[in-house]
Amino acid sequence: MLEVDNFTQNIIEKFPVFIYKTAFFWRWLLLCVLLFYSITQIEAKTDNSKPAQQAESSRFLELWKQARERKLAQHPYWLKLLHFYSFGESVGQWSFKSDVVSAGFFLSANGKTDPEAELKATLKALLSPSVNNPDQDARCKFIARFNWLRSKLDFPEMPKRNCPLFERWANLEDSTGISIIFVSAYLKNPASTFGHLLVKFNSRNRLLGHSLLRPTLNYGAIINPDDNPLVYALRGLFGGYSGSFTDERFYNFNHVYGENELRDMWEYPLNYSAVQQHRITYHAWELLQNVKFTYYFFLDNCAYRMAELLEMAWDDTSRINTSGAIWAIPVDVVFKLQKFRSATNGQSILGSPQLIPSRQRKLRQRVAQLSEMEQTQLKALINSVNHLDSGELRSVPEPSRARILDALLDYLQYVKKENQTLLQQKERNKLLLARSFLPIMENNSSADKPKPPTEGTPPMRFRFGAVVNELLGPAFEVGSWANYHDLLGTESGHLANAEVVTLDLRIQVRENSFEVTHFQLFNIQKYALNPTRISGDFEWSWRARAGWERANFGCLTCRQFRIAGGYGGSVSLAGKDLEYAFVDIFGETPKDSWSATTLGFAPHLGMTWSPLESWKIKLEGGWFKSLVGPKKEYFRSRFDQRLSISQDWDVRLEIERLESLEAKLALHYFW
Structure with a gap:
């Protein structure tokens, strides 16, 4: 018994060791099995992937062979998609390269300068779909490239790829077309002096169907808000800013331009085919992927880039922008679009415009429809909201009262402040409550409706005519200006009572002489009126100009x-x-002596009168007196007439006295 007990005791003591060593063995065995299985699977996958890689390489080589045979790397549309330009075609282009400065726009390291390398890299990316993020897949991120290449090459059958972000943004199934929006000039900001362009994507979707909710594309400079005006101007002129596309709902732009800056907008539907609309939409999506360009105020601006986008409709050499131009302005793009014809019906792709009036125009339209009695009541309400409860206003018939309150609401919206006081909010609520008990009145928005930009004169002008000078005799004069519109010109499609002229050059030719007599860098004038005659609707008139002129008309x-x-x-x-009446501050310096610089003031009186739409008269006189520098005191006067022959032609008679008399009869051609 004792031996058995010892044997049992020995087993009991060694049993934990046995269990531990056995478990250790099985753990190592299990680890070896798992390792063997993993290696086997990796080898199997590697072996299985070899045919897939070979098939993918084969597909790429076949597509690349087709692309080279069909010379797609040099195709005009491929160069459009990459924004490639040759020397001199675009500002800052000194070689054959893309205007895009963002590295993420290119799939090849040499894509900015080599369209063939970019084509090769694009084909490889299209055949290698991204599994993790479909929106970053090449077929989604570069959807315009993919769809165009698919139409030109025999792509193999590929699994369907959904692009959630693009599909939600483009909403192609409910698309009803594309519009271009011309925003009128805004003279308080140099960058908006010639207007602005937007592109709107229209839809019948129940969420985006309203005009204010439609996606709208904008292009502008990415400015530094801390830059002072001089730095801002220099960087804008010489490419110191980047430019990019952004998109927002249209109501944001309507608020900025129509409500705050009081700028009218004109929306032109573009009669593109469905295929052409899709091409533009595809490339717009590509440009919204944080793609940047170098921004130049005169050329690589909103007009140039929006025209470049709309050119994507045509897969040939058709261009809206003029190759080698030194400036681009928004209204010129609209005029050029007028000349393009639809392939289906032969009509202009530029549809009939619709005015989107500014808040100021809405107010003036409302007030213009009021009778004299109603205007009197409106002014009383503006002076005191307590007039709302007066017996005088309550005695006014309900339709008249409704028109008065509608005009008052428009006025309050026009003069609104960012942060209303509690009292102002209560007064507005009281006004809205009173209006709710009155009948709904139709607003005759056709009153004071201006003509669209395309019915005005084109922006550039050539001039030739005859000159008679009482001291120098006769001469022949030629000249041109870069843009845009002068006070004597027809106002159809232009800012009323305003002038924006740049680079106005005139040369007089005589038998023995050839002289530049006038070169104006800019002449900007804004004559503000108060047609409503109510407080708050008032601005000062202002003007500024600079350039080279003759000191007097007795010399050349x-x-x-x-x-x-x-x-x-x-x-x-x-x-x-x-x-109008002005007081100008002026400075004059002769070409050969800065020490002879004169500073002074010059009060002016003037008037314009348009007996007919085609005929306009202007008379102005000014007295100049120096305050600093050589003493000067002289009078300058001029009398001008304009007679329009057609939209593109007018005749002008100009008589001006500056120490001696000079008269001109000139013919102008606008283009």
């Missing part, structure tokens, strides 16, 4: 640089006239 070579600007007031007494 006595050119001097003159800069002037001032403020004043203007009124219209009969509707088709404008009377």
Whole structure:
């Protein structure tokens, strides 16, 4: 018994060791099995992937062979998609390369300068779908490239790829077309002096169907808000800013331009085919992927880039932008679009425009429809909201009262402040409550409706005519300006009572001489009126100009640089006239002596009158007196007439006195 007990005791003592060693063995065995299985699977996958890689390589080589045979790397549309330009075709282009400065836009390291390398890299990326993020797949991110290449090459059958972000943004199934929106000039900001362009994607979708909710594309400079005006101007002129596309709902742009900056907008539907609309939409999506360009105020601006986008409709060499141009302005793009014809019906792709009036125009339209009695009541309400409860207003018939309150609501919206006081909010609520008990009145928005930009004169002008000078005799004059519109010109499609002229050059040719007599860098004038005659609807008139002119008309070579600007007031007494008074500050310096620089002031009186739409008269006189520098005191006057022959032609008679008299009869061609 004792031996058995010892044997049992020995087993009991060694049993845990046995269990531990056995478990250790099985753990190692299990680890070896798992390792063997993993290696086997990796080898199997490697062996299985070899045919897939070979098949993928075979597909790429076949597509690449087709692309080279069909010379797609040099195809105009491929170069459009990559924004490639040759030397001189675009500002800052000194070699054959893309305008895009964002590295992420290119799939090849050499894509910016080598369209063939970019084509090769694009084909490889299209055949290698991204599993993790479908929106970053090449077929989604570069959807315009994919769809065009698929139409040109014999792509193999590929699994369907959904692009959630693009599909939600483009909403192609409910698309009803594309519109271009011309935003009128805004003279308080140099970058908006010639207007602005937007592209709107229209839809019948129940969520995006309203015009204010539709996706709208904008292009602009990415500016530094801390830059002072001088730095801002220099960087804008010489490419110191990047430019990019952004998209927002249209109501954001309507708020900025129509409500805050008081700018009218004109929406033109574009009669593209469905295929052409899709091409534009595809490339717009590509440009929204944080793609940047170098921004130049005069050329690589909103007009140039929006026209470049709309050119994507055509897969040939068709261009809206002029190759080698030194400037691009928004209204010129609209005029050029007018010349393109639809392939289906032969009509212009530019549809009939619709006015989107500014808040100021809405107010003036409302007030213009009021009778004299109603305007009196409106002014009383503006002076005191307590007039709302007066017996005088309550005695007014309900339709008249409704029109008065509608005009008052428009006025309050026009003069609104960002942060209303509690009292102002209560007064507005009280006004809205009173209006809710009155009948709904139709607003005759056709009143004071301006003509669209495409019915005005084109922006550029060529001039030739005859000159008679009482001292120098006769001469022949030629000249041109870069843009845009002068005060004597027809106002159809332009800012009313305004002038924006740049690079106005005139040359007089005589038998023995050839002289530049006038080169104006800019002449910007804004004559503000108060047609409603109510407080809050008032602005000062202002103007500024600079350039080289003759010191007097008795000589040809006595050119001097003159800069002037001032403020004043203007009124219209009969509707088709404008009377104004200004006080200008001016500076003059002759070409050969800075020490002879003169600074002074110059009060002016003037008027314009348009007896007919095609006929306009302008009369202005000013007295100049120096305050600093050589003493000067002289009077300058001029009398001008314009007679329009057609939209593109007019005749002008100009008589001006500056120490001696000079008269000109000139023919103008606008293009």
